[in-house]
Amino acid sequence: MKIMVTGAGGLLAHAVVPVMKAAGHEVLALTRADADVTSLPSLLGHARAFRPDWVLHLAAFTHVDQCEADAEKAFVVNGLGPRNSSLAAAEVGAAVMALSTDYVFDGTSATPRREHDAIGPLGVYGRSKLAGERGAREVNPRHVIIRTAWLYGAGGRNFVDTVLAKARAGEPLRVVDDQRGAPTWTHDLAEAMLALIDRREFGTYHVTNSGDCTWYDLAVAACAEAGVTAEIARISSDELSRPARRPAYSALHMGWFEHVAGRRMPAWRDALRRYLASAK
Numbered sequence: 236m237k238i239m240v241t242g243a244g245g246l247l248a249h250a251v252v253p254v255m256k257a258a259g260h261e262v263l264a265l266t267r268a269d270a271d272v273t274s275l276p277s278l279l280g281h282a283r284a285f286r287p288d289w290v291l292h293l294a295a296f297t298h299v300d301q302c303e304a305d306a307e308k309a310f311v312v313n314g315l316g317p318r319n320s321s322l323a324a325a326e327v328g329a330a331v332m333a334l335s336t337d338y339v340f341d342g343t344s345a346t347p348r349r350e351h352d353a354i355g356p357l358g359v360y361g362r363s364k365l366a367g368e369r370g371a372r373e374v375n376p377r378h379v380i381i382r383t384a385w386l387y388g389a390g391g392r393n394f395v396d397t398v399l400a401k402a403r404a405g406e407p408l409r410v411v412d413d414q415r416g417a418p419t420w421t422h423d424l425a426e427a428m429l430a431l432i433d434r435r436e437f438g439t440y441h442v443t444n445s446g447d448c449t450w451y452d453l454a455v456a457a458c459a460e461a462g463v464t465a466e467i468a469r470i471s472s473d474e475l476s477r478p479a480r481r482p483a484y485s486a487l488h489m490g491w492f493e494h495v496a497g498r499r500m501p502a503w504r505d506a507l508r509r510y511l512a513s514a515k
Contacts, residue, residue: 236432239263239287239329241272241320242294247334249390250421251291254429263287267294272316278323289432292320292333292371295364299338302360303478313363318370321378330377330437332428337384337416337443339365342482347447349488350382350439357480368439379431380439381424382487385453388421388510395507398454402465412451412469416485417443420506422513430496440495441487444503456504460511 238255242248243264252264263285271277272294282290294316296302302309317333324331338361339354356362368380387393395418401408419442427442448456451469458465472481493499501509 236288237261237263237285238289238291238432239265239282239285240291240293241265241270241278241316242267242292243269245293245295246386246388246391246393247421247424248293250388250425251293251428254422254425258429272319273311275319275322278319279326282323282327282329286327287324287329290320290324290329290331291428292317292331295334297360299358299360299481300478302363303358306359306363309359309363310366313360314366314370317367318374321371321375324377325375330379330435331371331375332379332381332432333367333371335368335380335382336361336364337382337485337487338482339368339382340482340485342484344484347486347488348441350441350491357482360479377437379437381428381431382439382441383419383424384416384443384485384487385418386421386424387418389514390421394418394450394453395457395510398457398465399461399463402458402463408454408465408467409470409474410451410454410467411472411475412449413471414481414483414485415447415449416482417445417447417487418453418503418507419443420510422510423501423506427492427496427500430498431492434495436495438491440492441489442492443487443489443500444506445489445500446503447486448503453507456507457511460508
């Protein structure tokens with residue numbers, strides 16, 4: 236198949252593009268310089284020339300706190316962008332896959348959220364990603380929306396690498412211990428995306444590594460797996476005092492993905508171990 240990817244310079248694309256190519260697919264990887272996802276004509280030009288079977292929309296404005304400061308940019312990139320990719324896909328008869336977030340939920344549930352649970356984003360980032368979901372669905376019935384969470388991996392700034400860099404430099408760490416979610420290695424997510432492309436069953440899916448933990452737990456696990464000694468203090472979200480509110484509990488239920496893909500996602504601790512091994 237032919238697959239067009241937006242946001243090819245981003246963290247997730249660094250895993251997705253190699254996985255798709257290794258599966259034998261022809262990939263057109265578009266960076267921000269190649270294609271402006273906020274411009275429909277830009278995406279249409281690439282889609283008409285390449286004639287993809289799938290458009291994978293990975294481009295996003297992911298800095299949660301900066302979204303609060305620049306809501307206009309957040310809604311243009313995260314809201315309009317997926318809609319434009321979905322329209323461009325529909326124009327050439329392609330399906331679209333767009334990435335969304337656990338932050339579309341308010342974090343008040345005590346159990347993992349299912350795809351059709353009530354949504355309630357707490358901040359601009361979550362609201363803008365929800366707008367993107369709705370835009371992609373509205374204009375192309377052949378869509379897959381994937382909600383995921385807490386991404387880390389090679390090719391971009393992420394929590395795991397930041398923690399380890401500070402720990403190795405001997406810096407004391409203060410990490411939030413009252414937000415719980417599912418850390419997700421980009422490589423495992425890319426493999427899951429490939430599985431859903433192969434199945435061609437459209438709809439909305441929750442996909443993360445399995446299990447959940449707090450950011451503090453993840454920091455401790457990363458240092459332990461990397462063999463790095465670090466001073467890590469637990470703090471509350473209020474102590475961190477960031478502009479954007481985060482959901483306290485944002486684990487996602489993956490039963491629908493498991494049913495369709497016929498597989499379970501690896502546990503987050505196992506994924507972390509494999510990521511650190513791959514980075515050596």
